[in-house]
Amino acid sequence: MSEQPGQQAKKPFLYIVVCGSGIAGDVGRLIGAAQEAGWGVGVVATPQGLSFIDAEAIEAQTGYPIRSAWRSPTAPQPLPAPDAIAVVPATFNTINKWAAGISDTLALGILCESYGLGTPTAALPYVNSAQATHPAYAESLRKLRAMGILIGSYEPHRPKAGGGADRFNWEEALDLLTPAVATKQ
Structure with a gap:
């Protein structure tokens, strides 16, 4: 983005879509990394995702309300339009x-x-290995990739074990999105 003398560059804005998952409570890691990298951040949670996160802490960290439900047409838009979207953690259901x-x-x-x-979008799946074997999952990932969605590299964890949170690379969303946003500007 080119700046005119005396103008400040607009900070890119990232929507983080949080799904209902045991690791969703760690989304503050991605928010912090994005803010350090110069992004403004807003969170959109699935209805199930809301129960896995500390809404008050996230709103304090981002400075914006969490969106989870549609607003009325006359209500003000609570978040700026996104320059990019990260779906993290992306669950089997949402994918x-x-x-x-x-x-x-x-x-x-x-x-x-x-x-x-045409909003650059990345998804970091968080599914278990039994879900990952379902034919719909592989087909859904293929469709999303064909749509230009950037898919992260997380390896599924064992069923009923949760797990994998220690291996989950939240920042991979930024690694995937930063070049896509830079080429769009």
Whole structure:
């Protein structure tokens, strides 16, 4: 982005879509890393994702309210438009619904619309190995990649074990998105 003399560059804005997962409570790690890298950040949570996060702490960290439900048409827009979106952690349910074009939550509505808007989007899956073997999952990842969605490299964890949180690379979302946003500007 080129700056005119005396003008300050606009800070890029990142939406982090948080899904219902045992590791979702660590989303502050990604928020902090994004802010350190110069991003403004807003969080959009799936309805299930809300129960896995500390909303008050996230709102204090971002300076914005968490979005989880549609607003009325006359209500003000609580977040700036995103320059990029990170779906982290991306659950089995969200990945499959998103790839199928299902828009039954605000988070999925934003994700489905972002494709048409050309918003750079990355997803870091967090699924167990039994879910990962389901044919719909592989097909959904293929569809999302074909749409230009950047998919992270997380290895599925054992079923009923949770786990893998220590290996989950939150910052990979920024690694995937930063070049995509830079080429768009």
